[in-house]
Structure formats: structure tokens, C-alpha cells
Amino acid sequence: MIEKFTTNTDLMPWILLLAAALGIFLWRFFGVLLSNKIKNDSQFSKWINAVAYAMTTGLMLRIIFFPTGALSSTELFDRLLAFIIGVVVFLCFPKKPIVGLIIGIITFGILIFYDLYF
Numbered sequence: 001m002i003e004k005f006t007t008n009t010d011l012m013p014w015i016l017l018l019a020a021a022l023g024i025f026l027w028r029f030f031g032v033l034l035s036n037k038i039k040n041d042s043q044f045s046k047w048i049n050a051v052a053y054a055m056t057t058g059l060m061l062r063i064i065f066f067p068t069g070a071l072s073s074t075e076l077f078d079r080l081l082a083f084i085i086g087v088v089v090f091l092c093f094p095k096k097p098i099v100g101l102i103i104g105i106i107t108f109g110i111l112i113f114y115d116l117y118f
Contacts, residue, residue: 074112082108 086104
């Protein structure tokens with residue numbers, strides 16, 4: 001039966017999407033079930049938080065310094081400057097983190113527009 005699915009190229013993306021969705025939602029379901037049993041100030045919670053921040057930081061640095069796709073055609077200076085400005089604005093408005101994100105995106109757009117047309 002597995003051969004039937006692997007040889008049909010039309011179904012394979014849907015099977016992979018279903019498997020990925022089940023994997024994601026299964027762990028989210030377990031997280032909801034176990035969330036009231038985990039203390040927010042425990043060492044385990046602090047470790048999970050540190051790992052999440054480390055993964056996010058690593059991903060951001062990878063996107064900035066080693067981009068792929070369309071982002072790889074942009075200059076490192078543009079990516080870095082937009083990121084730094086976004087972080088500074090984010091730190092200036094700690095209650096509204098979306099402001100830093102929006103300003104960073106707008107800055108990057110302006111820099112790309114300037115590089116293309118001036």
C-alpha cells in the first residue's frame with residue numbers, strides 16, 4: 001500500500017502536508033493538556049524559554065548572514081541595518097512589539113527601493 005502512495009506524485013505533497021500538520025498539532029495538543037501542570041518559574045520552563053530564544057536568534061542570524069531565495073539578492077548592509085533599526089524600535093516600545101517589526105520591514109523596503117531606483 002505504501003508503494004501506491006509513493007508512486008503517485010499528485011498525492012505525495014498532500015500526504016506530506018497531512019503528516020506535518022499531524023506532527024505539529026499533536027505536540028500542541030499535548031502542550032495544552034500539560035500546560036497547567038508546569039510551573040512558569042520552574043527550571044524546566046526557564047530552560048525551554050532559553051532554547052526558544054536561542055533557536056529564534058540563530059534563525060534570525062542565518063536569515064541575515066546566509067539568506068536563500070530572493071533575499072540572497074539583497075545587500076548584507078540593507079538586511080543588517082533594517083534588523084538593527086527594528087530591534088532598537090522594539091526596545092523603545094516594549095509594550096507594542098509589532099511596532100519594531102513594522103518599522104524594520106518598512107526600513108528594509110525603503111532600502112531595497114533606494115538600491116533599485118537610485
